[in-house]
Amino acid sequence: MKEIPEKTLRRLPQYLMVLKDLRTEGYETCSASHIAEALDLNPIQVRKDLALVSNHEGVPNQGRLINRLIKDIEDFLGYNTTSQAVLVGVGMLGRALLSYPGFKHYGVEIMVAFEQQVDQVYSVNQVPVYHITVMENLVQRMKIPIGIITVPKKAAQAVCDTLVSAGIKAIWNFAPIKLKVPEDVIVHDENMAESLAIITNKLMQK
Amino acid sequence: MKEIPEKTLRRLPQYLMVLKDLRTEGYETCSASHIAEALDLNPIQVRKDLALVSNHEGVPNQGRLINRLIKDIEDFLGYNTTSQAVLVGVGMLGRALLSYPGFKHYGVEIMVAFEQQVDQVYSVNQVPVYHITVMENLVQRMKIPIGIITVPKKAAQAVCDTLVSAGIKAIWNFAPIKLKVPEDVIVHDENMAESLAIITNKLMQK
DNA sequence: TAGATTGTTAATCGATTAACAATC
């Protein structure tokens, strides 16, 4: 597996977005410059990114086959090999994520959710919600690699610890806290405050 | 207003998080190295970041006064001058954002939300929800600077256009689409696919 | 052929990290 810059990784889903739109419009080939224009990026950058993830070469004065390029990017991003996930904390945000139809296209499937307050078995968008006490056992038995944390800040570290001891490999953390995990566990933080900081700063600069 | 790297801007809310925790624990001063350790960052980087946003100098062998540093960062991020916002699209994600209590601490207040399907006036978490047809007029009259878009992809560009013609200054976009806006309008994209790409890629590399 | 586009090699730019003197 090649190393790839995170910046590139962030751009790939955007390329995919453009390519699929173009395919819908009936196009069969596409140049890097075309993608770049649609996304306000530098064409050289796009070309380099594509070279990193595609096994196929582009054709001068013609570009690349859209279908093949889509497949290459999707393969690279793992969209065609589903990873299982669990979600912890079925509040408003948790529900929003459970209702989000996009995950399956991105190669992630939320198998089960856990909550503190569960009186009876129920489900959200066909994902069953269990009491948090059975989480460790279930995650361990099912060998689930991804945990999504949408609990309040106070509960986040404890939930994280349980997931880790159940053998989770990666955590997608929506709680505003720096989680402490063993070195080999991946943590990706989703942070509202970061985004707002950027927006309001740009706003103030004008 | 100084220019500041986006990377620094993203770290500032994290520093704030650590500083507030320390204050709660009763500490009065704090060194850059201390913050760096808590966040797994390079201490030199933290020191440089702090120097960029703080008007006060640190004291050798002692660090900085936590209270003053918190104030400096919050001032810099605009947490103490509230910006008004509107939210468009009261689906699951929209509701989650409306219910999120954190915005006011980050200097953003959602004044009103708009939806396609509104039979009668109602509200979510004390934010009134109106029919989208009155949006342009209301946003214009209230001179609201920030628009949050949480509508489906198909509707996003039209909503964006309306917001722009109502004089919006910045858009926080949760729809998976590259919005077309005039040069002077700020767009910040929030993209699930980006995060997932990073997580699954790291996962596959192991 | 001419022109758009490719991939690659070199130059530039910006952010991170290292080195170090100053100081409480």
Next chain:
DNA sequence: TAGATTGTTAATCGATTAACAATC
């Protein structure tokens, strides 16, 4: 004083952009 910490200047690193020959 000694040691932790500061701020600053220089070195390193990585990503972006520019230049250019190759080619369909």
